[in-house]
Amino acid sequence: MSTRNRRGVKFTSLKPTINGSGTGNIRRESTPSDPSDPNSPLVDLDENDPAYQDWVDGDKDPVVPANDAPVATTEYEKKKQNFVVRTIWTLVMIAFFFILLFSGHLYLVAVVTAVQIITFKEVIAISSVPAKEKNMHFTKALNWYFLVTTIYYLYGESVIYYFKHIVLVDAFLLPMASHHRFISFMLYMLGFVFFVGSLRRGHYRFQFTQFAWTHMALYLVVVQAHFTINNIFEGLIWFFLPTSMIITNDIWAYICGISFGRTQLIKLSPKKTVEGFVGAWICTMIYGLAVARILVPYKYFICPVRNLGANIWTGLECTPNPVFSPHTYTLPLPLQPILGDTFTSAPIYFHVLLMATFASLIAPFGGFFASGLKRTFKIKDFGDTIPGHGGITDRMDCQFIMGFFSNLYYQSFIAANKAVTVGGVLQSVIGNLSPQEQVEVVLGLQKYLAGQGLVGQEIVQCWNDVLKSQ
Template identity: 70%
Template sequence: MSRPRRSVQFQHRGSNGHHGRRPSISETSEGLSEPGSPGPRTMNGNSEKEPKPQTEYEKKKETFITRTIWTFVMIAGFFAAMFAGHIYILAIVTAVQIVSFKEVIAIANVPSRAKNLPFTRSLNWYFLGTSMYFLYGESVIYYFKHIVLVDRILLPFATHHRFISFMLYVMGFVFFVGSLQKGHYRFQFTQFAWTHMALYLINVQSHFIMNNTLEGMIWFFLPASLVITNDIFAYICGITFGRTQLIKLSPKKTVEGFVGAWILTILFGFAMTNVLMRYKYFICPANDLGSNFFTGLHCEPNPVFLPQEFTFQPPLLLHSPPRTFHIAPMQFHILVFASFASLIAPFGGFFASGLKRTFKVKDFGESIPGHGGITDRMDCQFIMGFFAFMYYQSFIAEYRASVGGVIETAIQGLSAEEQIEVVRGLTKYLVGQGQVGDGVFECLAGVLPRRRR
């Protein structure tokens, strides 16, 4: 027998305005619930508790807490890697460029079409691997010639590196043309162009960031810190006295915040440069990838880090004697670095904002909780690192003969007999200077064959 509906109160319909209407399922289920039951039941008898929706304030608070925690995690990881050694920074840069490439490629991907073209994603990653092989090889050969060129296995790869890289790219190009399918031409060529744009904007610029690290930790840390602090100062100045909108792509950016951050970034750059110049670990090239902050590095400092005497004539005191002061030239160069980080690098972020608006996405990904994707945090760093390398090579770097350069010249420009003569001549010179004993020269003279006349 069916269970009687004792709790249904028909006399209350009038008060609720339900005259002439059949009660709804929810109303009937409420009437069927037993007195003292924990709550409404679903059709299978399980209790159903709807979660209380979060208010806008609670959502912002949760996002702020998550964002803050992960900000400190990233900062701690960054400093730990920097003090641990150059190799760890190179590993982080490698991971960043791979994830950023993945995020940028993903926003232009059309999954329904990619499923019909199984080699589309494979080609994207193939071109990434080819470009990384070329760029990493260029850096290794340039900075570690004294190791690569004397190794019998690595020498052929070093001497023919660019040809090997070109052939790898050509293989991918031929495979792409062979994989073109009718009805998908537009999508495939769009992916091809998009992949190469991502390689240029991410991998090529990351390559120069890696070179900055090998030239000296200061050339990596200083540009990166200038961009980060400029972003923080722009936010603080913007919410404090910002009134005038700067650019429509980023409505929250203000002119007052932009200018205020520029001034504060210059002051920060002066202070940070003064600290970093005192440690050879930061100013010396990475001639030993096994070193860290505690073991340190040893080198002859670049003159840009050494205090020099400058004479200054105050324009309003023409009849007074000139004033002399001592300052490292790097303190003048930091004006350019800080100005670029404040006035030009933010346009990398504006470019990324326009890209996201084009594809109607809020973030490039969800790699970092509370922050979005890696690309969202690195959009300004790529162009800043590229600038730092170009400026350093143009105005700061010293071009002196290196051990690797001499070995490369001897290998490529001299015959085997001439190379032996160079070894014999250098040994004789070192004996004469008292750097090595006479026994070394006699030993080499008995082992090395004499040059044919």
């Protein structure tokens, strides 16, 4: 029987051994977590056993014989230890998450940026070929160059959009903001020229594969995570709700799955069940409604940020989005005899139900996509950054697509579109009027404010004297 060698697996012996039943088995090292672990117990697998082929193909872990008590005990202890480590680090991450949430928007943006970079590094690493990269010095450098260029473009767009009132009045930042897209394009083209110039005969396939893989990673990781940062700027509730929904949905899917799961959901993840999938959906909707009810009264969570120095102690002030204000709705005629003619609720709760539905029914397919990718490259995890959890990518595979959806949903159905904003006025005045016309706007605005009693006449006179002296 021919088999495919599994990359990274160490064989202790390929000679048949005789076990207690007198059958010849192939004796190999294996554990449920890492088939190549040299400290793992030896498990007897018959070549004719379907479980043997599943293990070679990387589809399943080998089944420990019931009569092998020492091995079974060792496996139980390893699973128990892994569960303890996983639980401890889960609690650590939750505590760290809330500390960041209360520390302010700037810290959250910094952590999301770090997650972007580490995830990009992990995704790029699984396709690398070290032997070839040693001969091409520009390969890794270009990967990181394209990452920096993409981050510069995306973050610049966000800063200009949300902080016009700061950027457009700064003499140094104004030219960079005015030509931001052109600068970003030229930076990208510089990397493109270097890539073409670095092409070497005999390595074309590898180099173009790396180029395509890098751009795929930039889109699936960096671009999607960028929308998560925009969610932070729009209000912490739009960051916290989607993120925590993904986390709790995963937990409820596990609990519901082990409690009454029977029907397999998808072959990529054999342990996922339809019952766990649906049960987690219901629980996530309940969780979303409860958390929204807690957060809505606090302006720190519902106000867009215009000052990156804000935190839970300084708070935020704004006119709340109408989505947070109660509205009265008329019920359909068939329901009126039972529930009454009308009911009052804030629209946010209807939006939460839709977001919870996406987090439960669509976002998990980001995780299934990552599972398929790992099977393609025959790896268990993207990395080992988080003990017991694998790499950052293993925890973020659903978060990126959820953050992307949340921002698009917010901009499409929730955002209060203002025809005129302070930043928009500044952008129009600075970009379209001459310096003399800008001065006239300032003087006219000062006269209006003085007439309304908002500023003193002495301020207007002072400005007139200063301008006349120029």
